[in-house]
Amino acid sequence: MTGPAPLRVLGRASSINVRKVLWTAVELGLPIERVEVDVRSEAFRQLNPNQMMPVLLEGGPGVATPWGEVSFSLWESNAICRYLALRERREDLLPTAPRRRAQVDMWMDWQAGDLNNSWRYAFMGLVRQSPAHQDPALIASGVSQWNRHMALLDAQLLASGGPWVLGQDFTLADVVLGLATHRWCAAPIEHAALAAVQAYYERLCERPGFVLHGRDAGP
Incomplete structure (x- = not known):
């Protein structure tokens, strides 16, 4: 039986937008790895054409990246926080009403x-x-x-x-x-x-x- 897909967030620890994602993961009880990244690199630009952090990577069969195989990627910090709350069905953090x-x-x-x-x-x-x-x-x-x-x-x-x-x-x-x-x-x-x-x-x-x-x- 396989576990949940591993999660990584690409970006600097000093970024307030990266911290949003990391704190959300704590509230959800989700293990997440933060990875330093060069936003000017072509590999990063392929994930986020805006070349801004953070980018969320969800592991699994999919696209090969320097950070492993990725089944899903997402940019924009507030969108990432919403996605993770929805993924974990946490209606207390993100209501459905x-x-x-x-x-x-x-x-x-x-x-x-x-x-x-x-x-x-x-x-x-x-x-x-x-x-x-x-x-x-x-x-x-x-x-x-x-x-x-x-x-x-x-x-x-x-x-x-x-x-x-x-x-x-x-x-x-x-x-x-x-x-x-x-x-x-x-x-x-x-x-x-x-x-x-x-x-x-x-x-x-x-x-x-x-x-x-x-x-x-x-x-």
Whole structure:
């Protein structure tokens, strides 16, 4: 009797998007191997034409790659997290009820779009020390927008009536927003006073997957 197909995620440990997948795997109890990769390589480009990490590889008879034979591959971190939850039939993390599922998707999409774009310039300049992101006015604007978006999360946490983004149940929305919260807390910026976000961060620190791939893994 064969076991489940092995899972690998290609990408750097410092990538917040790779960490989403690794933390999701912890919540699901799934063994997963992270593999360093050159995103500029032709082999990687064949898997993801965007040449961005992460890429999920599921082993099994299929396509030969430098990382073994692959029956299925997938890019885009939020899509990977959703796939793994569906694969394991974890309706607590990714509900099937249409309205509840839409709410989880809404907050995951907000994180990947609006929230990520708000912090990108300031984070690259202040944390990654990128020479291309050192304009003081743009950094200040980025910090302001970052705080403004985190205030929206603060308001949602207050309105949800529970410890998590959507209330009593921990979902994939908390995985992606939890890592975004860690990045905000760890960044060397002037932080808005957001008590609900701070309490949320403390609750996240009770989850082993967050401790491993969030709190203890750098900004």
